[in-house]
Amino acid sequence: MMGAFALQTVDTELTADSVEWCPLQGCRHLLACGTYQLRRPEDPPADPQSKGRMEVEEPRVRLGRLYLYNFNENKSIHPLVEVQRKDTSAILDMKWCHIPVAGHALLGLADASGSIQLLRLVESEEKSHVLEPLSSLALEEQCLALSLDWSTGKTGRARDQPLKIISSDSTGQLHLLMVNETGPKLQKVASWQAHQFEAWIAAFDYWHTEIVYSAVNCESHEDLISRGLSLDWFFYLELIQNKGGDDGLLRGWDTRVPGKFLFTSKRHTMGVCSIQSSPHWEHVLATGSYDEHILLWDTRNMKQPLADTPVQGGVWRIKWHPFHHHLLLAACMHSGFKILNCQKAVASAQVLLVPLHDTAAPQETC
Numbered sequence: 240m241m242g243a244f245a246l247q248t249v250d251t252e253l254t255a256d257s258v259e260w261c262p263l264q265g266c267r268h269l270l271a272c273g274t275y276q277l278r279r280p281e282d283p284p285a286d287p288q289s290k291g292r293m294e295v296e297e298p299r300v301r302l303g304r305l306y307l308y309n310f311n312e313n314k315s316i317h318p319l320v321e322v323q324r325k326d327t328s329a330i331l332d333m334k335w336c337h338i339p340v341a342g343h344a345l346l347g348l349a350d351a352s353g354s355i356q357l358l359r360l361v362e363s364e365e366k367s368h369v370l371e372p373l374s375s376l377a378l379e380e381q382c383l384a385l386s387l388d389w390s391t392g393k394t395g396r397a398r399d400q401p402l403k404i405i406s407s408d409s410t411g412q413l414h415l416l417m418v419n420e421t422g423p424k425l426q427k428v429a430s431w432q433a434h435q436f437e438a439w440i441a442a443f444d445y446w447h448t449e450i451v452y453s454a455v456n457c458e459s460h461e462d463l464i465s466r467g468l469s470l471d472w473f474f475y476l477e478l479i480q481n482k483g484g485d486d487g488l489l490r491g492w493d494t495r496v497p498g499k500f501l502f503t504s505k506r507h508t509m510g511v512c513s514i515q516s517s518p519h520w521e522h523v524l525a526t527g528s529y530d531e532h533i534l535l536w537d538t539r540n541m542k543q544p545l546a547d548t549p550v551q552g553g554v555w556r557i558k559w560h561p562f563h564h565h566l567l568l569a570a571c572m573h574s575g576f577k578i579l580n581c582q583k584a585v586a587s588a589q590v591l592l593v594p595l596h597d598t599a600a601p602q603e604t605c
Contacts, residue, residue, distance in 0.1 A: 257333045272306040273330030301329035301351035322367045328352040337391040349384035376425040383409040392445035392518045405451045407438035431498040442514040446521045454489045456510025502541045513557045519564035527554025546584035
Protein backbone atom coordinates (compact mmCIF):
# COMPACT_ATOMS: atom_id res chain seq x y z
CA MET A 240 0.00 0.00 0.00
CA MET A 241 1.38 3.38 -1.02
CA GLY A 242 0.84 6.66 0.74
CA ALA A 243 1.94 10.28 0.55
CA PHE A 244 2.08 13.14 3.03
CA ALA A 245 3.19 16.76 2.97
CA LEU A 246 6.74 17.46 4.17
CA GLN A 247 6.57 21.21 3.79
CA THR A 248 4.42 23.98 2.33
CA VAL A 249 6.09 26.89 0.53
CA ASP A 250 4.44 30.20 -0.41
CA THR A 251 5.71 31.23 -3.84
CA GLU A 252 3.65 34.47 -3.77
CA LEU A 253 2.93 34.23 -7.50
CA THR A 254 1.09 31.26 -9.05
CA ALA A 255 3.46 28.30 -9.34
CA ASP A 256 2.89 26.46 -12.62
CA SER A 257 6.14 24.57 -13.18
CA VAL A 258 8.41 22.64 -10.78
CA GLU A 259 11.38 20.53 -11.86
CA TRP A 260 13.97 18.54 -9.92
CA CYS A 261 17.41 18.49 -11.51
CA PRO A 262 17.89 14.98 -12.97
CA LEU A 263 21.70 14.94 -12.93
CA GLN A 264 23.68 12.85 -10.47
CA GLY A 265 24.92 15.04 -7.61
CA CYS A 266 22.29 17.72 -8.25
CA ARG A 267 19.07 15.82 -7.61
CA HIS A 268 18.55 17.74 -4.36
CA LEU A 269 17.98 20.95 -6.36
CA LEU A 270 14.46 22.04 -7.30
CA ALA A 271 13.56 24.82 -9.72
CA CYS A 272 10.13 26.45 -9.48
CA GLY A 273 8.66 28.79 -12.09
CA THR A 274 5.74 31.14 -11.50
CA TYR A 275 3.19 33.04 -13.57
CA GLN A 276 0.88 35.85 -12.54
CA LEU A 277 -1.31 38.08 -14.69
CA ARG A 278 -1.52 41.59 -13.25
CA ARG A 279 -4.68 43.17 -14.56
CA PRO A 280 -5.19 46.96 -14.81
CA GLU A 281 -6.87 48.60 -11.84
CA ASP A 282 -10.63 49.08 -12.16
CA PRO A 283 -11.47 52.60 -13.37
CA PRO A 284 -12.69 55.02 -10.67
CA ALA A 285 -16.41 55.34 -10.18
CA ASP A 286 -16.57 58.85 -11.65
CA PRO A 287 -19.97 59.69 -13.19
CA GLN A 288 -18.31 62.41 -15.32
CA SER A 289 -16.09 59.80 -16.96
CA LYS A 290 -19.02 58.07 -18.62
CA GLY A 291 -18.87 58.31 -22.37
CA ARG A 292 -15.22 59.33 -22.44
CA MET A 293 -12.75 57.50 -24.61
CA GLU A 294 -10.59 55.48 -22.22
CA VAL A 295 -7.34 53.78 -23.07
CA GLU A 296 -7.06 50.31 -21.53
CA GLU A 297 -3.80 49.69 -19.73
CA PRO A 298 -1.87 46.66 -20.94
CA ARG A 299 -1.87 43.55 -18.81
CA VAL A 300 1.48 42.60 -17.32
CA ARG A 301 2.58 38.98 -16.97
CA LEU A 302 4.84 38.65 -13.96
CA GLY A 303 7.13 35.72 -13.24
CA ARG A 304 9.73 34.56 -10.79
CA LEU A 305 12.21 31.71 -10.84
CA TYR A 306 13.11 30.00 -7.57
CA LEU A 307 15.89 27.54 -6.86
CA TYR A 308 15.57 25.38 -3.75
CA ASN A 309 17.91 22.99 -1.99
CA PHE A 310 16.39 19.89 -0.40
CA ASN A 311 18.18 18.50 2.66
CA GLU A 312 16.81 15.06 3.47
CA ASN A 313 18.61 15.10 6.83
CA LYS A 314 16.46 17.97 8.07
CA SER A 315 13.10 16.82 9.42
CA ILE A 316 11.75 20.39 9.70
CA HIS A 317 11.75 22.65 6.64
CA PRO A 318 14.03 20.48 4.49
CA LEU A 319 13.41 22.69 1.45
CA VAL A 320 15.48 25.89 1.57
CA GLU A 321 15.38 28.71 -0.96
CA VAL A 322 18.83 29.48 -2.35
CA GLN A 323 17.93 31.83 -5.21
CA ARG A 324 15.07 33.88 -6.59
CA LYS A 325 15.02 35.84 -9.82
CA ASP A 326 12.22 38.04 -11.19
CA THR A 327 11.56 37.28 -14.84
CA SER A 328 8.93 37.44 -17.51
CA ALA A 329 6.12 35.02 -16.61
CA ILE A 330 7.27 31.40 -16.91
CA LEU A 331 4.98 29.05 -18.86
CA ASP A 332 7.16 25.94 -18.81
CA MET A 333 10.65 24.82 -17.91
CA LYS A 334 12.69 21.64 -18.06
CA TRP A 335 16.22 20.52 -17.21
CA CYS A 336 18.38 18.98 -19.89
CA HIS A 337 18.83 15.31 -18.98
CA ILE A 338 22.58 15.36 -19.62
CA PRO A 339 25.35 17.80 -18.63
CA VAL A 340 26.33 20.27 -21.35
CA ALA A 341 29.88 21.66 -21.31
CA GLY A 342 30.14 20.31 -17.77
CA HIS A 343 27.03 22.02 -16.42
CA ALA A 344 23.36 21.31 -15.83
CA LEU A 345 21.14 23.42 -18.12
CA LEU A 346 17.61 24.61 -17.41
CA GLY A 347 15.39 25.70 -20.31
CA LEU A 348 12.59 28.24 -19.78
CA ALA A 349 9.62 29.15 -21.98
CA ASP A 350 8.39 32.61 -21.02
CA ALA A 351 5.72 35.20 -21.74
CA SER A 352 8.12 37.41 -23.70
CA GLY A 353 8.07 34.73 -26.41
CA SER A 354 11.59 33.53 -25.69
CA ILE A 355 13.34 30.31 -24.83
CA GLN A 356 16.03 30.91 -22.23
CA LEU A 357 18.91 28.70 -21.18
CA LEU A 358 20.30 28.98 -17.67
CA ARG A 359 23.43 27.27 -16.40
CA LEU A 360 23.77 25.79 -12.93
CA VAL A 361 27.00 26.87 -11.24
CA GLU A 362 28.39 26.48 -7.75
CA SER A 363 28.25 29.57 -5.56
CA GLU A 364 30.67 30.78 -2.92
CA GLU A 365 28.37 29.48 -0.17
CA LYS A 366 28.91 25.88 -1.36
CA SER A 367 25.47 25.92 -2.91
CA HIS A 368 24.32 26.50 -6.49
CA VAL A 369 22.79 29.32 -8.50
CA LEU A 370 21.36 29.62 -12.00
CA GLU A 371 22.93 32.14 -14.34
CA PRO A 372 21.73 33.26 -17.81
CA LEU A 373 23.50 31.58 -20.70
CA SER A 374 21.54 32.07 -23.93
CA SER A 375 18.15 33.34 -25.13
CA LEU A 376 16.24 33.15 -28.40
CA ALA A 377 13.01 34.96 -29.33
CA LEU A 378 10.63 32.61 -31.14
CA GLU A 379 8.41 35.21 -32.81
CA GLU A 380 7.22 38.75 -32.26
CA GLN A 381 4.13 39.22 -30.05
CA CYS A 382 3.77 35.66 -28.90
CA LEU A 383 4.13 33.68 -25.70
CA ALA A 384 6.42 30.65 -25.53
CA LEU A 385 4.12 28.04 -24.01
CA SER A 386 6.19 24.86 -23.70
CA LEU A 387 9.50 23.20 -24.39
CA ASP A 388 11.05 19.74 -24.32
CA TRP A 389 14.61 18.44 -24.65
CA SER A 390 15.51 15.61 -27.02
CA THR A 391 17.58 13.94 -24.28
CA GLY A 392 14.84 12.22 -22.26
CA LYS A 393 16.06 8.68 -22.84
CA THR A 394 19.31 7.45 -21.32
CA GLY A 395 22.01 6.27 -23.69
CA ARG A 396 22.09 9.20 -26.10
CA ALA A 397 24.35 8.57 -29.08
CA ARG A 398 27.47 10.72 -29.25
CA ASP A 399 26.60 12.04 -32.69
CA GLN A 400 22.97 12.81 -31.81
CA PRO A 401 22.37 16.59 -31.89
CA LEU A 402 21.01 18.32 -28.81
CA LYS A 403 17.59 19.73 -29.69
CA ILE A 404 14.66 21.59 -28.11
CA ILE A 405 11.08 21.65 -29.40
CA SER A 406 8.92 24.57 -28.32
CA SER A 407 5.35 25.73 -28.94
CA ASP A 408 3.83 29.21 -28.83
CA SER A 409 0.56 31.09 -28.47
CA THR A 410 0.16 31.59 -32.23
CA GLY A 411 -0.03 27.82 -32.79
CA GLN A 412 3.51 27.44 -34.13
CA LEU A 413 6.14 24.85 -33.30
CA HIS A 414 9.84 25.74 -33.24
CA LEU A 415 12.73 23.29 -33.53
CA LEU A 416 15.91 24.63 -31.92
CA MET A 417 19.45 23.30 -31.91
CA VAL A 418 21.79 23.76 -28.96
CA ASN A 419 25.44 24.30 -29.79
CA GLU A 420 27.06 22.31 -27.00
CA THR A 421 30.43 24.04 -27.18
CA GLY A 422 28.77 27.45 -26.61
CA PRO A 423 26.21 26.58 -25.58
CA LYS A 424 23.96 28.73 -27.81
CA LEU A 425 20.44 28.40 -29.22
CA GLN A 426 19.82 28.32 -32.95
CA LYS A 427 16.46 28.03 -34.69
CA VAL A 428 16.32 25.19 -37.22
CA ALA A 429 12.67 25.28 -38.33
CA SER A 430 9.27 26.76 -37.49
CA TRP A 431 5.85 25.78 -38.79
CA GLN A 432 2.18 26.45 -38.22
CA ALA A 433 0.94 23.40 -36.34
CA HIS A 434 -2.43 24.59 -35.01
CA GLN A 435 -4.93 27.40 -35.43
CA PHE A 436 -5.09 28.05 -31.70
CA GLU A 437 -2.56 28.19 -28.86
CA ALA A 438 -0.21 25.21 -29.06
CA TRP A 439 -0.16 24.39 -25.38
CA ILE A 440 2.32 21.56 -25.42
CA ALA A 441 5.07 20.07 -27.59
CA ALA A 442 7.19 17.02 -26.81
CA PHE A 443 9.79 14.73 -28.36
CA ASP A 444 9.56 11.03 -28.96
CA TYR A 445 12.65 10.26 -26.87
CA TRP A 446 13.37 7.08 -28.84
CA HIS A 447 13.03 8.69 -32.28
CA THR A 448 13.95 12.34 -31.78
CA GLU A 449 13.06 13.39 -35.31
CA ILE A 450 9.42 12.82 -34.23
CA VAL A 451 7.58 15.37 -32.08
CA TYR A 452 4.02 15.69 -30.79
CA SER A 453 1.91 18.76 -30.15
CA ALA A 454 -1.56 19.66 -28.98
CA VAL A 455 -3.86 22.65 -28.89
CA ASN A 456 -6.28 24.23 -26.43
CA CYS A 457 -8.82 26.87 -27.41
CA GLU A 458 -8.87 28.29 -23.89
CA SER A 459 -6.53 31.16 -23.04
CA HIS A 460 -3.30 30.40 -21.23
CA GLU A 461 -4.19 32.72 -18.34
CA ASP A 462 -7.45 30.89 -17.66
CA LEU A 463 -5.83 27.48 -17.82
CA ILE A 464 -2.81 28.32 -15.65
CA SER A 465 -5.05 29.95 -13.06
CA ARG A 466 -6.72 26.60 -12.44
CA GLY A 467 -3.76 24.28 -12.92
CA LEU A 468 -1.55 22.06 -10.81
CA SER A 469 2.16 21.76 -11.42
CA LEU A 470 4.25 18.84 -10.34
CA ASP A 471 7.46 16.99 -10.23
CA TRP A 472 7.93 13.51 -8.88
CA PHE A 473 9.06 14.77 -5.48
CA PHE A 474 7.10 18.02 -5.12
CA TYR A 475 3.74 19.45 -6.14
CA LEU A 476 1.91 22.75 -5.65
CA GLU A 477 -1.85 23.26 -5.68
CA LEU A 478 -3.24 26.15 -7.71
CA ILE A 479 -6.66 27.67 -8.32
CA GLN A 480 -9.15 25.52 -10.21
CA ASN A 481 -12.20 26.12 -12.37
CA LYS A 482 -13.76 24.80 -15.60
CA GLY A 483 -13.31 25.26 -19.33
CA GLY A 484 -11.56 24.10 -22.50
CA ASP A 485 -13.13 22.43 -25.51
CA ASP A 486 -10.51 21.35 -28.05
CA GLY A 487 -8.52 18.10 -27.97
CA LEU A 488 -6.46 18.10 -31.17
CA LEU A 489 -3.28 16.01 -30.89
CA ARG A 490 -0.79 15.78 -33.76
CA GLY A 491 2.47 14.04 -34.62
CA TRP A 492 5.22 15.52 -36.80
CA ASP A 493 8.41 14.44 -38.54
CA THR A 494 10.79 17.38 -38.13
CA ARG A 495 12.62 16.35 -41.30
CA VAL A 496 9.45 17.40 -43.17
CA PRO A 497 8.16 20.27 -41.02
CA GLY A 498 4.60 21.41 -41.64
CA LYS A 499 3.26 18.01 -42.72
CA PHE A 500 1.65 16.13 -39.85
CA LEU A 501 1.91 12.36 -39.50
CA PHE A 502 -1.47 11.98 -37.79
CA THR A 503 -4.25 13.94 -36.15
CA SER A 504 -6.18 12.55 -33.20
CA LYS A 505 -9.33 13.86 -31.55
CA ARG A 506 -9.57 11.00 -29.09
CA HIS A 507 -9.39 13.57 -26.27
CA THR A 508 -12.55 15.65 -26.15
CA MET A 509 -10.96 18.78 -24.65
CA GLY A 510 -7.62 20.54 -24.72
CA VAL A 511 -4.50 18.44 -24.29
CA CYS A 512 -2.20 20.08 -21.73
CA SER A 513 0.54 17.48 -21.31
CA ILE A 514 2.42 14.95 -23.45
CA GLN A 515 5.36 12.80 -22.45
CA SER A 516 7.15 9.98 -24.21
CA SER A 517 8.20 7.17 -21.89
CA PRO A 518 11.98 7.24 -21.31
CA HIS A 519 11.82 3.53 -20.38
CA TRP A 520 9.54 1.92 -23.00
CA GLU A 521 9.88 2.48 -26.72
CA HIS A 522 6.64 3.38 -28.55
CA VAL A 523 4.83 4.34 -25.31
CA LEU A 524 3.33 7.83 -25.08
CA ALA A 525 1.17 9.38 -22.35
CA THR A 526 -1.21 12.31 -22.86
CA GLY A 527 -3.26 14.25 -20.34
CA SER A 528 -6.23 16.45 -21.12
CA TYR A 529 -8.68 18.93 -19.73
CA ASP A 530 -11.30 16.24 -20.42
CA GLU A 531 -10.07 14.59 -17.16
CA HIS A 532 -8.60 11.55 -18.91
CA ILE A 533 -5.08 10.20 -19.23
CA LEU A 534 -4.46 8.15 -22.37
CA LEU A 535 -1.62 5.72 -22.92
CA TRP A 536 -0.65 5.16 -26.55
CA ASP A 537 1.38 2.79 -28.69
CA THR A 538 2.87 5.30 -31.11
CA ARG A 539 2.80 2.72 -33.91
CA ASN A 540 -1.01 2.88 -33.81
CA MET A 541 -2.41 6.28 -32.84
CA LYS A 542 -5.99 5.43 -33.82
CA GLN A 543 -6.84 3.80 -30.49
CA PRO A 544 -5.09 4.24 -27.10
CA LEU A 545 -3.79 1.31 -25.08
CA ALA A 546 -5.45 2.64 -21.95
CA ASP A 547 -7.92 5.34 -20.95
CA THR A 548 -8.08 6.39 -17.29
CA PRO A 549 -10.50 8.98 -15.88
CA VAL A 550 -8.83 10.96 -13.09
CA GLN A 551 -11.66 13.31 -12.00
CA GLY A 552 -9.74 16.45 -12.81
CA GLY A 553 -8.28 18.26 -15.79
CA VAL A 554 -4.73 16.98 -16.34
CA TRP A 555 -2.28 19.88 -16.22
CA ARG A 556 0.98 17.88 -16.18
CA ILE A 557 2.09 14.24 -16.38
CA LYS A 558 5.54 12.81 -15.72
CA TRP A 559 7.10 9.36 -15.83
CA HIS A 560 9.04 8.29 -12.76
CA PRO A 561 12.79 8.48 -13.49
CA PHE A 562 13.57 5.07 -11.96
CA HIS A 563 10.33 3.10 -11.46
CA HIS A 564 9.46 2.52 -15.10
CA HIS A 565 5.78 1.70 -14.62
CA LEU A 566 4.78 4.75 -12.56
CA LEU A 567 3.22 7.89 -14.02
CA LEU A 568 2.50 10.99 -11.95
CA ALA A 569 -0.35 13.32 -12.91
CA ALA A 570 -1.36 16.76 -11.63
CA CYS A 571 -5.13 16.84 -11.96
CA MET A 572 -6.11 20.42 -11.09
CA HIS A 573 -9.03 20.32 -8.64
CA SER A 574 -8.62 16.56 -8.18
CA GLY A 575 -5.12 16.77 -6.71
CA PHE A 576 -2.39 14.45 -7.94
CA LYS A 577 -2.52 10.79 -8.93
CA ILE A 578 0.06 8.04 -9.29
CA LEU A 579 -0.80 5.52 -11.99
CA ASN A 580 0.62 2.04 -12.50
CA CYS A 581 1.05 1.48 -16.24
CA GLN A 582 2.71 -1.94 -16.08
CA LYS A 583 -0.34 -4.01 -16.96
CA ALA A 584 -1.53 -1.58 -19.61
CA VAL A 585 1.78 -1.73 -21.44
CA ALA A 586 2.25 -5.46 -21.00
CA SER A 587 -1.21 -6.59 -22.04
CA ALA A 588 -2.91 -3.49 -23.51
CA GLN A 589 -5.51 -3.47 -20.73
CA VAL A 590 -8.32 -0.94 -20.95
CA LEU A 591 -7.64 0.71 -17.59
CA LEU A 592 -4.55 1.87 -15.76
CA VAL A 593 -4.40 1.16 -12.03
CA PRO A 594 -4.54 4.14 -9.62
CA LEU A 595 -2.08 3.65 -6.76
CA HIS A 596 -2.51 6.87 -4.82
CA ASP A 597 -4.91 9.79 -4.98
CA THR A 598 -4.75 12.96 -2.87
CA ALA A 599 -8.43 13.68 -3.41
CA ALA A 600 -9.90 10.23 -2.73
CA PRO A 601 -9.38 7.23 -0.43
CA GLN A 602 -6.23 5.24 -1.17
CA GLU A 603 -6.58 2.22 -3.44
CA THR A 604 -4.40 -0.77 -4.13
CA CYS A 605 -3.86 -2.49 -7.45
